[in-house]
Amino acid sequence: GEDVEQSLFLSVREGDSSVINCTYTDSSSTYLYWYKQEPGAGLQLLTYIFSNMDMKQDQRLTVLLNKKDKHLSLRIADTQTGDSAIYFCAETPGGYNKLIFGAGTRLAVHP
Amino acid sequence: GAVVSQHPSRVICKSGTSVKIECRSLDFQATTMFWYRQFPKQSLMLMATSNEGSKATYEQGVEKDKFLINHASLTLSTLTVTSAHPEDSSFYICSALPSSGGDQETQYFGPGTRLLVL
Numbered sequence: 001g002e003d004v005e006q007s008l009f010l011s012v013r014e015g016d017s018s019v020i021n022c023t024y025t026d027s028s029s030t031y032l033y034w035y036k037q038e039p040g041a042g043l044q045l046l047t048y049i050f051s052n053m054d055m056k057q058d059q060r061l062t063v064l065l066n067k068k069d070k071h072l073s074l075r076i077a078d079t080q081t082g083d084s085a086i087y088f089c090a091e092t093p094g095g096y097n098k099l100i101f102g103a104g105t106r107l108a109v110h111p
Numbered sequence: 112g113a114v115v116s117q118h119p120s121r122v123i124c125k126s127g128t129s130v131k132i133e134c135r136s137l138d139f140q141a142t143t144m145f146w147y148r149q150f151p152k153q154s155l156m157l158m159a160t161s162n163e164g165s166k167a168t169y170e171q172g173v174e175k176d177k178f179l180i181n182h183a184s185l186t187l188s189t190l191t192v193t194s195a196h197p198e199d200s201s202f203y204i205c206s207a208l209p210s211s212g213g214d215q216e217t218q219y220f221g222p223g224t225r226l227l228v229l
Contacts, residue, residue: 033217041223042117098145099157104154
């Protein structure tokens with residue numbers, strides 16, 4: 001079946017690194033995505049990783065993919081208050097463009 | 112680039128009326144658009160896939176006669192909630208998949224439309 005799981009809440013101190021974890025079920029997912037949602041807004045694409053990659057880095061963001069364990073993580077370096085939001089991971093089952101989202105992880109950044 | 116707009120951003124209507132929500136890709140063409148629904152503090156649930164020039168594909172459990180989708184052009188898809196009831200109140204978000212002029216592996220999301228049915 002299609003199921004994406006995330007921890008619901010993460011609290012970090014400003015300047016620390018944040019690591020948000022996600023597990024997915026469909027091994028045929030071609031791409032795995034991380035989106036950010038601020039209150040009352042739509043989704044902003046943060047980054048994505050192709051399924052044959054282990055790691056992707058984009059400025060403060062590092063995505064790690066363990067395909068064997070179907071585990072995806074997003075690391076945000078030097079977390080800032082502006083990073084406070086809900087972060088969704090999403091898989092693409094069957095390799096198609098249909099996105100299946102996790103429940104979202106609410107990141108709270110405190111001084 | 113790759114901007115998607117939705118209109119209206121917020122709508123309040125009476126029970127029994129119909130509401131139309133527009134989704135536009137502003138700087139790219141999109142053969143395929145998607146409609147999602149999000150309840151408070153929950154994830155996005157895919158409602159349907161909208162294909163330009165053909166019928167939409169609905170997810171299991173979504174009533175196609177209740178949620179009418181029209182994808183009349185390569186930059187516009189509309190979702191009409193017919194005979195809306197309070198339980199239809201939700202945040203509706205669309206996304207568009209570039210067929211040209213953007214990253215064709217990535218869905219770009221609109222800002223969402225908050226519907227409140229009284």
